[in-house]
Amino acid sequence: MTSLLSLTGIAKTFDNGVKALGPVDLEVQQHEFLSLVGPSGCGKSTALRVIAGLLAPSAGKVEFPGGNPETAFVFQESTLMPWASALDNARLPLDLKGVARAEADMRAGRALERVGLGGFEKSFPRELSGGMKMRVSIARAIAAEPKLLLMDEPFAALDELTRQSLNDDLLKLWCEDKLTVIFVTHSVYESTYLSSRVVVMTPRPGRIAADMALAAPENRDGHYRLSPEFTTQAAKVSAALRNAMVEHA
Amino acid sequence: MSAALKYAVPVALGIAVLALWEFLVRHYDVPVYVLPAPSAIWAALVENFASLMQSLWTTLSVTLEAFALALIGGVAIAVLFSQSRAIERALYPYAVILQVTPVVAITPLILIWVGFDRINLVLVIVAFIVAFFPILSNTTLGLKSTDHNLIDLFRLYGASRRQILMRLQFPTALPNLLGAMKISGGLALIGAVVAEFVAGSGAATGLAWRIVEAGHTLEIAKMFAALALLAALGIAIFSILSLLEWALLHRWHESAIKKTA
Ligand SMILES: Nc1ncnc2c1ncn2[C@@H]1O[C@H](COP(=O)(O)OP(=O)(O)OP(=O)(O)O)[C@@H](O)[C@H]1O
Ligand SMILES: [Mg+2]
Numbered sequence: 272m273t274s275l276l277s278l279t280g281i282a283k284t285f286d287n288g289v290k291a292l293g294p295v296d297l298e299v300q301q302h303e304f305l306s307l308v309g310p311s312g313c314g315k316s317t318a319l320r321v322i323a324g325l326l327a328p329s330a331g332k333v334e335f336p337g338g339n340p341e342t343a344f345v346f347q348e349s350t351l352m353p354w355a356s357a358l359d360n361a362r363l364p365l366d367l368k369g370v371a372r373a374e375a376d377m378r379a380g381r382a383l384e385r386v387g388l389g390g391f392e393k394s395f396p397r398e399l400s401g402g403m404k405m406r407v408s409i410a411r412a413i414a415a416e417p418k419l420l421l422m423d424e425p426f427a428a429l430d431e432l433t434r435q436s437l438n439d440d441l442l443k444l445w446c447e448d449k450l451t452v453i454f455v456t457h458s459v460y461e462s463t464y465l466s467s468r469v470v471v472m473t474p475r476p477g478r479i480a481a482d483m484a485l486a487a488p489e490n491r492d493g494h495y496r497l498s499p500e501f502t503t504q505a506a507k508v509s510a511a512l513r514n515a516m517v518e519h520a
Numbered sequence: 521m522s523a524a525l526k527y528a529v530p531v532a533l534g535i536a537v538l539a540l541w542e543f544l545v546r547h548y549d550v551p552v553y554v555l556p557a558p559s560a561i562w563a564a565l566v567e568n569f570a571s572l573m574q575s576l577w578t579t580l581s582v583t584l585e586a587f588a589l590a591l592i593g594g595v596a597i598a599v600l601f602s603q604s605r606a607i608e609r610a611l612y613p614y615a616v617i618l619q620v621t622p623v624v625a626i627t628p629l630i631l632i633w634v635g636f637d638r639i640n641l642v643l644v645i646v647a648f649i650v651a652f653f654p655i656l657s658n659t660t661l662g663l664k665s666t667d668h669n670l671i672d673l674f675r676l677y678g679a680s681r682r683q684i685l686m687r688l689q690f691p692t693a694l695p696n697l698l699g700a701m702k703i704s705g706g707l708a709l710i711g712a713v714v715a716e717f718v719a720g721s722g723a724a725t726g727l728a729w730r731i732v733e734a735g736h737t738l739e740i741a742k743m744f745a746a747l748a749l750l751a752a753l754g755i756a757i758f759s760i761l762s763l764l765e766w767a768l769l770h771r772w773h774e775s776a777i778k779k780t781a
Binding site: 320323324325342343344346348350352353354355363364366367368395396397415 | 667669670672673674675676677678679683687688691694771772773774
């Protein structure tokens with residue numbers, strides 16, 4: 272397997288002297304679903320922004336051995352343009368890349384359908400619920416057919432039911448599109464449910480405290496949430512997180 | 521409140537006030553040079569219709585020219601400010617100085633520099649100075665209030681500065697700009713009138729000068745007629761700009777949502 276992303280000695284110290292991250296070494300394989308969990312303020316968002324190329328690391332290297340992958344980012348808030356319809360929002364990456372309008376409309380429309388928003392193309396963000404807005408945000412992310420999907424606590428602000436249904440939809444997209452996902456979350460259960468791999472980080476500056484492989488999350492559904500296997504895995508992640516907090520406090 | 525009632529109430533109130541005014545003036549025999557009755561004002565309006573319309577047009581064109589310049593200049597400089605902090609730091613204090621200096625005090629100077637033979641240009645410049653600042657400061661603020669995550673997203677997709685400006689910063693600033701336009705539209709009119717009062721020579725032919733003229737000859741009804749036209753002009757400018765604001769924002773902006781609720 273070729274790795275998609277390789278971080279070597281990545282560290283970030285902000286201008287104000289805050290040591291936010293690192294040093295971190297991490298190899299991410301293609302088609303992994305990697306969750307990043309860790310205490311608040313440990314540098315998870317910083318790590319994602321460094322990987323996305325939005326923030327320069329103070330030390331270390333970000334490399335993509337197979338070439339720069341098409342990358343998409345989903346934030347905790349849906350981060351939509353309020354003046355643009357769902358379709359116009361989903362079309363943004365294609366517009367910015369100069370894809371012809373007719374084709375871009377078609378691809379954005381299909382992305383909306385895939386997240387269950389067929390028929391809402393013309394709706395404005397203020398006419399949509401929180402869960403639907405997050406779906407538009409995901410449609411926007413997949414519209415440009417990314418290889419690497421970075422998500423920063425995307426479902427943290429949603430209610431439990433909406434979150435679970437979005438979890439399932441996300442897994443479906445991950446499976447169908449052979450995505451590589453790096454997913455930041457505070458929820459042990461969410462990370463256990465979604466991931467093929469969970470990376471646990473220490474308190475600030477965030478380093479890797481544990482790196483756990485889980486069974487691939489293909490064909491997971493509501494039953495899996497109730498299975499003893501799920502509970503065991505969640506307990507392991509939870510223990511690793513507690514360890515990370517204690518050892519590095 | 522139903523839509524019909526929303527307009528009916530203020531209109532009815534206006535008619536009632538006019539009727540009361542008419543009645544009191546007639547009943548107490550108030551001399552016309554103190555307070556003319558609405559009917560007398562209407563008569564003065566009809567009698568001087570041609571000259572008043574001419575003046576209305578003069579004032580309107582000065583106002584519109586100044587407003588257009590303020591809009592173009594204010595937005596252009598705001599864009600400049602949003603692209604370069606250095607330019608903003610260098611120029612902003614001067615914009616503020618221009619704003620806080622009473623325009624009445626600099627009008628005579630502008631009059632001397634531009635010349636008494638180009639009085640209309642003087643009026644446009646003064647009205648521009650008054651109308652310019654709200655557009656500049658509000659648009660600058662709007663252009664800078666973009667969602668940071670959205671900017672990151674644009675950068676992630678390789679957007680150029682121009683794309684970020686046109687597709688993200690302008691729409692973000694639009695509510696601020698439209699709000700500022702409502703203020704500046706009124707200010708441009710005030711500027712045009714004030715400048716004409718100060719410039720006050722026979723060369724000026726706008727509504728303000730009609731008021732001065734009528735005052736000198738104690739044609740108070742004509743004075744009121746000119747005043748009424750000025751008020752109507754102000755209301756028209758404000759209404760048109762409010763309509764524009766509604767047309768551009770009502771589908772997505774919070775301010776428009778609360779109004780309909
Ligand atoms: N632009 C910045 N300038 C200075 N310090 C920053 C900046 N961004 C983040 N930090 C600091 O870096 C640390 C890590 O921030 P980061 O947002 O990456 O944490 P996080 O793990 O995502 O936290 P959370 O789980 O609460 O989202 C924090 O202490 C934060 O205050
Ligand atoms: Mg974060």
